[in-house]
Amino acid sequence: MSSVDYRSDIFDQILIAKDRVYEIASRTPLVASQLIPDSLLNLKFEHIQPTGSFKIRGATNAVLALTPEERELGIVCCSTGNHGRALAFVAKKLGIRITVCLSVLVPQAKVDLVRASGATVVQHGNSQDDALEKAIQIAESSGAKLIPPFDDPLVLGGQGTMGLEICDQMPDIDTLLIPLSGGGLAGGVATAVKTLKPHVRIIGISMDRGAAMYESMRAGHAVAVPEYTSLADSLGGGIGLANQYTLALCESLLDEVILVTEQEIYDGMRALYWNDLIAAEGGCAVGLAAILAGKVELVGPTATIISGRNVDPQQLASVIAGEALTLDDITVRGPLK
Numbered sequence: 350m351s352s353v354d355y356r357s358d359i360f361d362q363i364l365i366a367k368d369r370v371y372e373i374a375s376r377t378p379l380v381a382s383q384l385i386p387d388s389l390l391n392l393k394f395e396h397i398q399p400t401g402s403f404k405i406r407g408a409t410n411a412v413l414a415l416t417p418e419e420r421e422l423g424i425v426c427c428s429t430g431n432h433g434r435a436l437a438f439v440a441k442k443l444g445i446r447i448t449v450c451l452s453v454l455v456p457q458a459k460v461d462l463v464r465a466s467g468a469t470v471v472q473h474g475n476s477q478d479d480a481l482e483k484a485i486q487i488a489e490s491s492g493a494k495l496i497p498p499f500d501d502p503l504v505l506g507g508q509g510t511m512g513l514e515i516c517d518q519m520p521d522i523d524t525l526l527i528p529l530s531g532g533g534l535a536g537g538v539a540t541a542v543k544t545l546k547p548h549v550r551i552i553g554i555s556m557d558r559g560a561a562m563y564e565s566m567r568a569g570h571a572v573a574v575p576e577y578t579s580l581a582d583s584l585g586g587g588i589g590l591a592n593q594y595t596l597a598l599c600e601s602l603l604d605e606v607i608l609v610t611e612q613e614i615y616d617g618m619r620a621l622y623w624n625d626l627i628a629a630e631g632g633c634a635v636g637l638a639a640i641l642a643g644k645v646e647l648v649g650p651t652a653t654i655i656s657g658r659n660v661d662p663q664q665l666a667s668v669i670a671g672e673a674l675t676l677d678d679i680t681v682r683g684p685l686k
């Protein structure tokens with residue numbers, strides 16, 4: 350199937366998801382940033398979703414689509430944290446058993462949040478791919494339903510509902526900046542936006558170390574990348590070597606992919622806090638980071654997605670204060686006084 354077929358199938362999934370996700374997920378506000386004059390930059394407030402990220406949309410859609418027999422056998426997933434937390438929340442509400450597989454790279458704050466939502470947590474391996482392998486094993490041995498974090502029509506459909514909201518809230522939108530990892534967010538949202546408004550410029554943004562979708566788009570097929578410690582931890586991990594949907598969607602729908610450095614993400618997180626009083630994860634500061642670094646030119650009404658708030662509070666406190674932080678072999682810091 351060509352990516353054009355995928356796109357109309359996924360758009361259909363989004364229209365179906367629209368009637369399901371608001372049972373648990375919220376329709377979020379789009380708010381002008383204080384940082385840029387004339388309301389030129391708008392922030393989609395996904396960090397105020399239940400469980401603190403947009404992942405609740407795809408999770409809700411996927412779980413509500415399960416048959417009674419599937420619900421009985423339970424759910425398993427792998428996650429960099431937010432997908433697991435969202436699925437655990439939905440599963441708990443519906444009384445479904447869930448196991449979440451996390452690599453040891455997932456920050457402790459996120460591990461704790463997933464466990465607190467009532468899921469069984471299995472920590473396995475040094476990468477998202479290792480965690481996925483474990484999840485597949487558990488699915489095979491227990492009969493539990495595997496709900497992938499991004500490469501899945503129901504998950505894409507759920508995330509895509511945000512794109513319908515953005516078109517509705519911002520009819521004059523010119524550019525949309527989307528944090529990019531596995532491409533469930535970008536693939537779903539871009540499907541909705543490009544279907545309704547084909548002329549919107551859509552830019553995916555990743556961190557410059559371990560940008561799996563960027564490297565895969567360049568190679569023309571899914572490639573594995575090393576994983577690093579990043580302020581944008583929720584953007585880490587591969588796209589899956591057997592990727593079926595999101596690579597094709599990103600190739601056909603994204604006008605560009607831009608990479609930002611850890612220092613630029615740090616500066617974006619600080620700007621979000623000091624200008625807009627938003628306490629958010631590094632993963633959702635990448636749009637602002639790209640603008641501040643001059644990597645994206647603001648040519649018309651622009652929006653970016655504040656995709657989640659599940660940051661380690663101690664790490665955020667350090668960033669806000671401008672303290673130096675060390676990530677593997679690099680150090681980031683605030684302006685010298």
Ligand SMILES: *Cc1c(COP(=O)(O)O)cnc(C)c1O
Nearest residue numbers: 431530531532533534583656657
């Ligand atoms: C998952 C996630 C992303 C990236 O979404 P993908 O669908 O993997 O591209 C961005 N920001 C946050 C906060 C996330 O949890």
